[in-house]
Amino acid sequence: MGDRANAHPGAAGRAPTADHPAFLRNVVLVGHSGSGKTTLVEALALAAGAVTRAGRVEDGATVSDYDEIEHRQQRSVQLSLVPVEWGGFKINLLDTPGYADFVGELRAGLRAADAALFVVSAAxxxxxxxxxxxxxxxxxGMPRAIVITHLEAARADFDAMTAxxxxxxGGDDPDAVLPLYLPVHGAPGSDxxxxxxxxxGLLSQRVFDYESGERKETQPDAAQLPLIEEARNRLIEGIIAESxxxxxMDRYLGxxxxxxxxxxxxxxxxxxxxxxHPVLAAAPAAEGARQGIGTVELLELVTGGFPSPLxxxxxxxxxPEGKPRxxxxxxxxxxLVAEVIKTSxxxxxxxISLVRVFSGTLRPDETVHVSGHGMADRGHQDHDVDERVGSLSSPFGKQQRPLTRCVAGDLACVAKxxxxxxxxxxxxxxxxxxMSPWDMPDPLLPLAIEAHSKADEDKLSQGLARLVAEDPTMRLEQNPATHQLVLWCLGEAHKEVALERLRGRYGVQVDVVPHKVSLRETFGAKAAGRGRHVKQSGGHGQFAICEIDVEPLPPGSGIEFVDKxxxxxxxxxFIPSVEKGVRSQAAKGVAAGHPLVDVRVTLVDGKAHSVDSSDAAFQTAGALALREAAAEARIDLLEPVAEVQVLVADDYVGPVMSDLSGRRGRVVGTEQAGGGRTLVRAEVPEIEIGRYALDLRSLSHGTGRFGRRYVRHEAMPPQLADKMREQAEEGR
Known part of the structure; x- marks a missing residue:
């Protein structure tokens, strides 16, 4: 591995093929945004002969040419598959976004892969x-290796980064993370x-020189031997410890x-x-060179050290009925058992569905059964249908190279x-x-949208359905309380991509509106009201008078109507008519336009006319009576409160608890979660955590996670309630 010459690079322009799972390798590249994953994929494709110059395929497109949004934003936003061939092996390289908003794409890559390359920037x-x-x-237990990039950066230090x-x-065993190679440095530049x-190569004690643009093997000179002795001995001891x-070990120590x-x-x-977990170094090829530093070594590691799908x-x-198999x-x-890893x-x-085949062989034009778990809360309905497979292809940038089949262990794109x-x-x-689903993060950043025009309204439903079908980390909600259409996302970048795809891919223009939480109203004390609806304008008139008492009830009681x-x-x-009017007005609200809850309304008296009284008149009188009672009473505004569970590194527990308190939250407990992390439980008004997904990420340097669930409505502080009423009045 890594020190063995490989004389069978793939041929440019030919779709890599493998007839048996033993000759397949599925590798996901993981690392933060800007660590160099996509550049490394392009360098590996060049070294394997899959492209003719750095990142370019025959028509001039790049292997990372997948989405116009990626080019505009200058960052990866989706999972990309780049298949290459090396030494008779087909290697499926899965390039994942490094930005936290697209962790769903990362998890899809982890599901499809059998091993991972962690790309770490030396800078x-x-x-x-x-x-x-x-x-x-x-x-x-997924096999992992580490690739250190950006060694050309000022102050980059391979030894320090390996440590x-x-x-x-390494956890409890730092000797499980050791370099296989040490970098060779040329003459210092002007800087x-x-x-x-x-x-x-520490095992072979050979030098692999890339300075000419082609990998050349030589003997180390006398000055280099002392530099590698300590690292080589430590590597051998680490390998023997795992043997x-x-x-x-006895033979070695002897x-x-x-x-x-x-x-x-x-x-x-x-x-x-x-x-x-071996550590390697990599750098892209220089202009005109075919092999970047460390690319051959990486390809040999993947084919020789990483496991096959077997x-x-x-x-x-x-x-589908739930019986284990x-x-x-x-x-x-x-x-046949395969899974849709990604939809576009x-x-x-x-x-187009990117599919990983776990068993059997998938062929074009055959009929398969499609089983979906259904995630109704995210806009995905459960389904079990038969569908005809369209064409199969192997992606490469914007190209789709036809395949005649996809065998167990391989990945392919399926059309239609x-x-x-x-x-x-x-x-x-x-x-x-x-198949059991993989873990998907819960989207917790709300995006309330409205169709920009009537034409957009007609296309919005279909566009949103296709959007959430492609990305299960999004959740679509038609909120019955606020009547808003809400697309829940993972972050600002995720939100921007969703809006751009609606516009560019589905031709739907939408307007972003402020997200509303489902506020409610209730009476803060007992009150009485009189509703008088008397009109006479010639012909049949309207006459209804009713008197009511209103008293608050415990939370969760709803609206109770009593006839006395x-x-x-x-x-x-006409008594049901009064109740209907009261309930209709309660649904509309009596102060700031939010539903009235948790009150008992008692009808105590009234008057009727033998000719002019009617169902409609008493409905109106009941509504007027409730509004009059509200005008004379203190109306409390109720806000939803969520139980928030924050999982955060121990170093950030203090700042997180302080931040929650600043959001009017009540910390109700903490507990150790293992791995140097703490679970903080708190109750926080939902109006205060609309952007908490972003704020927690900033507060915890991207390591914090949280979940939320509604627990109850409770009275809002009077000053804040008055402000909300003023805003509602301005809106009206």
């Missing part, structure tokens, strides 16, 4: 979000910085020679098991699955199956 270091993803991979990675990722020109051969092939074999097994245990399976083996001739739309082809959504399972139509009329002052047939 920026390791951020909290990357550490959290590392822990997630560790929890499921930081060992501390951040005093010595560029990296090659690598020294299944318990005699190796001065015995461990042959190179045994070390490489043990290293590969330790990497594949996820117990050893070693991946498929996610749990059930029938054993996970199938990754076999080309096994039962093409203006010419329509819906009109009902399939991200997370859905594809299986044989006569044996439908459902005596003597028939209000005829029995």
């Amino acid at each position: 920026d270091g390791v951020d909290g979000s990357t550490r959290m993803v590392w822990d997630e991979c560790a929890a499921v 930081i990675c060992a501390e951040a990722f 005093g910085h010595a560029p990296v020109t090659g690598l020294i 299944e051969d318990e005699t190796l 001065g015995g020679e461990i042959d190179f092939s045994s070390l490489v074999a043990d290293l590969e097994r330790a990497v594949a098991r996820g117990t050893f 070693e991946r245990v498929a996610p749990e399976l059930t029938t 054993p996970a199938p083996a990754c076999a080309v001739d096994g039962p 739309s093409d203006p010419y082809v329509g819906r 699955l009109s009902r399939a959504e991200t997370g859905d399972t594809l299986s044989a139509k006569d044996d439908p199956l459902l 009329v005596v003597g028939g002052s209000v005829p029995r047939q």
Whole structure:
């Protein structure tokens, strides 16, 4: 691995193919925004011969040419697949966005991959979000390696960054994170910085020189040998510690020679098991060069050290009725089990589904069963339908290269699955199956929108349906209390992308309006009201008078109507009319236009006319009586309160609790969550946490997570309630 020459690079212009899962590698690239993931993918594609010059395919497009939004915003916003071939292996490189708003795309990449490359910038270091993803991979035993980029930056130090990675990722065993190579530096430039020109293989003690643009292998000179001795010994000890051969350590400590092939074999097994995490360095190719520094070594690591899909245990399976089924083996001739990893739309082809096949073989034009879990709270309905598979293709930038089949362990794009959504399972139509869903973050930033015009209103529903089908981290809500259409997102960038896709991809112009929380009103004390509706303008008149008492009830009681009329002052047939009028007015509100709740309205007296009284008249009188009672009483404005659970690193517990208190929150408890993190539980008014998803990210440097659930409505402070009433009055 890494020190072995490889004489079989892929051919440019040819779609990589693999006929057996043993020759497939699915690798996801993880790292913060700007760490160099996309540049590294392009460098690997160039080194493998998949492109003719850095990042370019035959028509001049780049391998990262996926979305116009990405070009405008100069950052990745979605998962991208770049398949390359190296040494007879097909490698599916899954490039993920590094920005926290697009963590749903990252999780999709983790689901599709069998191993991960963590890309760390020597200029920026390791951020909290990357550490959290590392822990997630560790929890499921996913093999991982680390690639250090941006070594050309001023003050970049490979040794120092390796030590930081060992501390951040090594946990209790920093010797599980060690370099396989050391960088070779050339002559310092005018700025005093010595560029990296090659690598020294610690196991083989060979120098791999990239200065000419092609990888050349030489012997280290005398000055280089002392530099690598300590690192080499530590690496060998780390490999032997992970070896299944318990005699190796005794032989090594006794001065015995461990042959190179045994070390490489043990290293590969330790990497594949996820117990050893090699550190490598990489830099893009210079202008006109074919191979960037470390690209060949990375490709050899992926093919030699990372596991094939045969070693991946498929996610749990059930029938659509919920009966457990054993996970199938990754076999080309096994039962079909595949999953939609990502959904996108093409203006010419329509819906395109990126699919990972876990078992069996997927072929064009066959009929499959599509099973969806359904996430009604996010706009995804449960479904079980048969669909005909369209064409299969392998993506490469904006190109789609045709495939005749997609075997177990591989990934492919499937056209024209009109009902399939991200997370859905594809299986044989006569044996439908459902795969357990992967964990998706809850979108907690509200975006209230309205159609810009009548023409946009007609297209809005379809555009939003397609948007949430593509991105399950979005949640669509038609709020029955505020009557707003709300698209819940993960952050500002996520929100901007959603709006731009509605405009650019679906041709829908929308207006963003202030998000409203569902406020309510109630009486703060007892009150009485008299409703008089008397009109005479010739012909049949209107006459109804009713008197009511109103008293507050405990929270959650709703509206209670009581009839205490005596003597028939209000005829029995009109008492339901009074109740209907009272309830109608309560729904509209009596002070600031919010629904009235938790009161008992008692009808105590009234008057009627034998000719002019009617159902409509008493409805009006009931509403007038309630409004008069409200005018004479103190009306409390009730706001929704949410239980907020914040998971945050111990270092940020104090600032988080202080911030929650500043939002009128009440901290109700804290508890240790393990891994140096604390769970803070608090009750906070929802009006104060509309942008908490953004504020917590800033406060915790991207490491904090929170969830929320509605618990009750409670009275708003009088000063704030008065301000809300003034705003409502101005709005009217």
